[in-house]
Amino acid sequence: MGKKTIHVSDFSGTVLRPDDEVVRVVVLEHPDLVAGPVQLDATVTEVEGIDDAALDVAVVEIHDLHAGGEPRRVVLTASEFDAMATDTPMAQLLRTAERVRPPKARKSTEKIDYGTLDHAGRPHRGRVTEEEARLVREQLDEVNKRLADAGVRQIDPADPEHALRYGFPATD
Template sequence: MGQKIIRFSDLTGEHVENDDDLVRIVVHRHPDLADGPVEIEALAGELAAVEELALDLVTIELHVPGSDEPRTVVMEAGAFDRLASAAPMAEVLRGAKPAARSVPSQSAASLAVKEKVNYASLENAGRPHKGRTTDAEKQVVQQHLEEINERLATEGVRTIDLANSEHVSRYGLEALARAIGVTQD
């Protein structure tokens, strides 16, 4: 018995005839987003006006005296530009000094280098971590999933589950999940 997966646009509910017409959308920030970035899919035609609707935004950090941490503010570029009254904002920015970057102490920097784990290596790929999953790690997991899951199970770490949409998305395993008939919610 075979299975047929019917896909719909997350935005409009419209039936997807061809997977090549789908656009993957990663939502990084939204007032209703509580637990970090999420992915949705929509038909390319539904997104035709996105570029026209995009805003020119400025992200600034406010380092207020007496405050330990800077405050990040995102605002429309036009509103930010209007804050400059002595000269146009473009002129103010051209004359500004480069922002100082904080440099960690030598001992902290060397410690961080020593502890850095290469998740794109076969011995570390697939391990849970908080960082971004690189394309190199995804490729290793895609090519060696069974071997990696055996290693993870032996280590007592969670394995990569093709029925878990977060795992499938994180490691780019959509095609493999479809091939074995696992549907994603």
């Protein structure tokens, strides 16, 4: 018995032929997106109007005492944001404003223990210990939820590489 894989557009459900140019669309933010970024497949014609539909927006963070001191991200149209500048045009303000420097990355001297539930299953180059493999096998749903929340790949026991790495039984 043979198997045949058919690829379809996530947008329209149309079968994608081998000669179709497939476009990968990564959704970074959406009100219905709950577990981090996702990717969708589509044809070039399905997404050709996406640039025309794009909005000019400003994405800002408000740093105040709300939300326990955590900044809150706000998306608004660029024209609404520009209208907030009443003394100097916004374009000029943005050119002369103080630059925000990202925080310097600290080198961690602590080794991550992948044999704990907090880190088990995260992608890493090192050898998978029996403790990590056991945690992944026994608590796969919890591990995959944590991985999805972090926006990293989830573990699929049917994937031969994952099965070998974490000791899942081979499937035929």
